[in-house]
Amino acid sequence: MSFVHAAASKAAGGAVRVFLVLAGLFWLLPTIGLLVSSLLDAGELDRGGWWRALTAPARLTTANYERLLADEAITGSLLSTVAIAVPATLLVLVLGSCAGYAFAWLEFPGRDALFLAVVALLVVPVQVALIPVSELFGAVGLFETTAGVVLFHTAFGLPFAVFLLRNFFAQIPRELLEAARLDGAGELRLFAQVVLPLGGPAIASLGIFQFLWVWNDMLVALVFADSANPPITVALQQQVRQFGNNIDVLAPGAFLSMAVPLAVFFAFQRQFTTGVMAGAVK
Secondary structure, three states, rough: HHHHHHHHHHHHHHHHHHHHHHHHHHHHHHHHHHHHHHHOOOHHHHOOHHHHHHHHHHHHHOOHHHHHHHOOOHHHHHHHHHHHHHHHHHHHHHHHHHHHHHHHHHHOHHHHHHHHHHHHHOOOOOOOHHHHHHHHHHHHHOOOOOOHHHHHHHHHHHEEEHHHHHHHHHHOOHHHEEEEHHOOOHHHHHHHHHHHEEEEEHHHHHHEEEEHHHOOOOOHHHOOOOOOOHHHHHHHHHHHHHOOOOHHHHHHHHHHHHHHHHHHHHHHHHHHHHHHHHHHHH
């Protein structure tokens, strides 16, 4: 009886694995199609779907990427996107960590009311702030600048960062912090050597979310970014407006813009999973 039960459990586990593999392949199908399309010239794409190249790999070529990377507008837009996404992510992580620790473990007047005000900002949509912030940036000289886009993304990323990290830091045992204080650790040392290492998974998860959001953003970039050197999302949108269905330009550009956030996600996948599981358990 036990043998039959073990065999049934093993068969069920195998079926689940097969289903997960098939679901993963189905989920990756658009990405695979975009990659193959980016490796075909315009003539091949006009003659049929991208899947025809799977039976004739000789049709694949890197000429589209060579032309794309030779375009200074595209390479400049990639550098512009990096110049926006990296500072906006780092600022949110640093400021959100400091504010999260303060709301979790420091006593000061109005702490709970201020935290509720920060949480209330989570419901404010980005679209509501576009016009007033545009007027403000125009008055102070930040309109159509990289600094303006970074500040906008930082401001809208901080409420969620503070909310997430405050709740995570609050789960740290008080006894651990008190023991560190008894050993002579000040608040800065306590934050840097105890709280930050323990909050590493949550901080890494937040960093992935923030980086992906900023990298893939087009609305804020359309409004606030420098029109002469826009981020990659806006640059690709301009290619559509200028050349129509120019898939041999759009496909490699879209895949190239997708490759960076995918690389970031897979590089920090373990920290992301640990942070999500830790938050679920707590």
